[in-house]
Amino acid sequence: MSMTPTSTNGTAPRPALELRGLSVTFPGRPPVKALSDVTLQLHPGRALALVGESGSGKSTAAKVLTRLVAPSDGHIILDGQDATRINGREARLDYCRRVQMVFQDPFAALNPAHTVAHHLVRPLALHRPELDAAARLERAADLLRQVDLDPAAALPKYPHELSGGQRQRVNLARALAVEPQVVIADEPTSMLDVSIRLSVLDTLNRLKRDRGIALLYITHDIATARHVAEETAVIYRGRIVEAGPTDTVLRQPQHPYTRLLLDAVPRVGRPFGATGRISAEAERVRAVSAGPGELVPVGPGHLARRTAAPVANA
Amino acid sequence: MTTPLLSVRGLCVDYATSDRLVRAAHEVSFDIGPGEVLGLAGESGSGKSTVAFAVARLHRPPAFVTGGTVMLDGTDVLALEGEDLRRWRWRHLSVVLQSAMNALNPLLTVEAQFRDLFEAHGITNRTEIADRSAELVRMVGISPDRLRDHPHRFSGGMRQRLVIAMALALSPKLVIMDEPTTALDVVVQREILEEVAELRRRLGFSVLFITHDLALMSQFCDRVGIMLNGQLVETAAPSDMIAAPRHPYTAKLWASLPRLDADPLPLSKEAAP
Numbered sequence: 001m002s003m004t005p006t007s008t009n010g011t012a013p014r015p016a017l018e019l020r021g022l023s024v025t026f027p028g029r030p031p032v033k034a035l036s037d038v039t040l041q042l043h044p045g046r047a048l049a050l051v052g053e054s055g056s057g058k059s060t061a062a063k064v065l066t067r068l069v070a071p072s073d074g075h076i077i078l079d080g081q082d083a084t085r086i087n088g089r090e091a092r093l094d095y096c097r098r099v100q101m102v103f104q105d106p107f108a109a110l111n112p113a114h115t116v117a118h119h120l121v122r123p124l125a126l127h128r129p130e131l132d133a134a135a136r137l138e139r140a141a142d143l144l145r146q147v148d149l150d151p152a153a154a155l156p157k158y159p160h161e162l163s164g165g166q167r168q169r170v171n172l173a174r175a176l177a178v179e180p181q182v183v184i185a186d187e188p189t190s191m192l193d194v195s196i197r198l199s200v201l202d203t204l205n206r207l208k209r210d211r212g213i214a215l216l217y218i219t220h221d222i223a224t225a226r227h228v229a230e231e232t233a234v235i236y237r238g239r240i241v242e243a244g245p246t247d248t249v250l251r252q253p254q255h256p257y258t259r260l261l262l263d264a265v266p267r268v269g270r271p272f273g274a275t276g277r278i279s280a281e282a283e284r285v286r287a288v289s290a291g292p293g294e295l296v297p298v299g300p301g302h303l304a305r306r307t308a309a310p311v312a313n314a
Numbered sequence: 315m316t317t318p319l320l321s322v323r324g325l326c327v328d329y330a331t332s333d334r335l336v337r338a339a340h341e342v343s344f345d346i347g348p349g350e351v352l353g354l355a356g357e358s359g360s361g362k363s364t365v366a367f368a369v370a371r372l373h374r375p376p377a378f379v380t381g382g383t384v385m386l387d388g389t390d391v392l393a394l395e396g397e398d399l400r401r402w403r404w405r406h407l408s409v410v411l412q413s414a415m416n417a418l419n420p421l422l423t424v425e426a427q428f429r430d431l432f433e434a435h436g437i438t439n440r441t442e443i444a445d446r447s448a449e450l451v452r453m454v455g456i457s458p459d460r461l462r463d464h465p466h467r468f469s470g471g472m473r474q475r476l477v478i479a480m481a482l483a484l485s486p487k488l489v490i491m492d493e494p495t496t497a498l499d500v501v502v503q504r505e506i507l508e509e510v511a512e513l514r515r516r517l518g519f520s521v522l523f524i525t526h527d528l529a530l531m532s533q534f535c536d537r538v539g540i541m542l543n544g545q546l547v548e549t550a551a552p553s554d555m556i557a558a559p560r561h562p563y564t565a566k567l568w569a570s571l572p573r574l575d576a577d578p579l580p581l582s583k584e585a586a587p
Contacts, residue, residue, distance in 0.1 A: 264504040266503075273508075279505045
């Protein structure tokens with residue numbers, strides 16, 4: 001799949017991070033293919049939403065990108081350099097500094113025994129040894145301001161003294177502490193109350209733009225994609241089934257599975273029954289969406305996978 | 315309006331901490347009509363589950379119901395005690411929780427768990443139990459052949475279907491569903507709730523539906539209520555509430571939803587909470 005944004009002078013900018021033909025197989029009887037031939041590009045200052053259900057492989061993609069899972073096939077390209085195999089502490093540390101992760105659970109991702117200040121100063125001590133203690137603390141305060149938290153109030157606090165949204169902001173500040181080029185956010189708002197989700201996504205969006213971060217936004221909630229991501233890729237059973245500009249994918253979905261996901265999203269003021277039940281459709285779509293099929297262009301920068309059999313438009 | 319099935323008046327629930335009482339539900343009043351689905355929405359800590367637990371009499375110390383009345387089909391629910399309460403619960407009111415996927419005993423087959431349920435309520439005829447169990451699982455789209463399987467053989471969605479089948483086993487008049495599909499994928503969530511809606515039409519039970527998902531609530535419920543800091547601030551039909559929210563918090567909640575039809579990439583300047 002190619003999701004290269006075309007720049008004004010015609011040359012495609014170099015992606016910050018790329019997956020090329022990446023596959024992950026977990027051992028078992030039979031082996032489980034979690035990702036099949038996944039190609040994605042993340043560009044500086046832009047976000048890609050990777051949308052899928054449980055078991056689709058979206059979190060496996062995050063784990064590959066954060067080096068928690070090794071790919072069985074394909075390549076990881078960081079800033080033009082092949083980083084599929086990295087050896088040694090230095091190289092690993094460098095990769096981890098450049099590619100940071102924000103996890104789903106804001107309660108589990110912070111150590112209950114440490115203050116916010118500790119959470120931010122520690123990665124700085126590891127990755128920025130040239131800074132002295134005072135400079136690190138000043139940098140920590142600056143990071144909190146960037147994620148819309150008041151440093152004076154937040155720095156001395158322990159995680160249990162913060163709300164879920166505040167904790168997720170601390171996680172974000174922690175990821176930003178080492179000035180990464182890429183941030184992988186795996187369901188960063190799914191455990192937060194609805195009323196604060198959009199404000200956290202706004203913060204992500206602003207940081208992405210202001211700091212030129214390449215963002216991979218992993219979610220099961222296709223409705224939130226447009227709040228953060230210029231491009232959206234839909235993943236089903238380890239394969240990308242559709243990808244393109246978010247607005248196009250959401251407004252003119254071409255793959256039946258994308259249409260099914262969009263139909264199932266809870267929509268204000270559309271009572272059940274108005275459009276018929278989803279079950280029969282879901283069964284049909286799942287049956288035709290699992291096959292390998294070919295990803296073919298269906299519009300500018302827009303790709304969809306061919307299905308095993310035609311499916312009536314919803 | 316017809317006589318309500320459930321009538322909650324001035325319900326207060328307090329949690330006792332070491333030095334004071336924390337009010338979790340304050341003077342909450344609402345009705346649910348026969349066959350009606352009422353949704354209660356609000357953020358974590360708003361008191362929506364506290365209200366549901368009070369109606370189902372599930373509170374244990376340090377939570378105490380400190381005021382109000384709950385009447386279900388002529389029964390003073392808060393006055394039920396001991397064996398009467400045990401017999402009443404499930405026969406007249408049943409509960410499906412968010413963690414219901416894990417509510418099944420992993421050591422017993424589904425069949426054995428249905429048997430337990432029936433026997434606990436005085437139904438001991440093996441043939442009758444087998445027939446009714448088969449009918450119930452069929453009703454939620456699962457083959458009766460699978461009754462002999464253990465819970466781990468089922469997907470999360472199927473386990474939640476089984477729990478819903480168990481909740482309907484004794485034909486209760488009210489089913490309380492507390493975030494019943496929150497842990498499930500959107501497509502599965504939609505499939506299950508459409509099925510519940512269909513069963514409700516067929517069997518005529520009422521539902522108290524607790525959720526944090528306002529959009530989902532607006533699709534599934536006949537009326538919706540918004541909880542804030544332990545109080546029910548507004549109750550209305552979803553379309554009326556969307557068109558003209560009466561409480562500022564209600565308006566803020568509806569406005570905070572991600573919309574598929576919103577402008578792309580809105581970047582609000584709103585400060586963090």
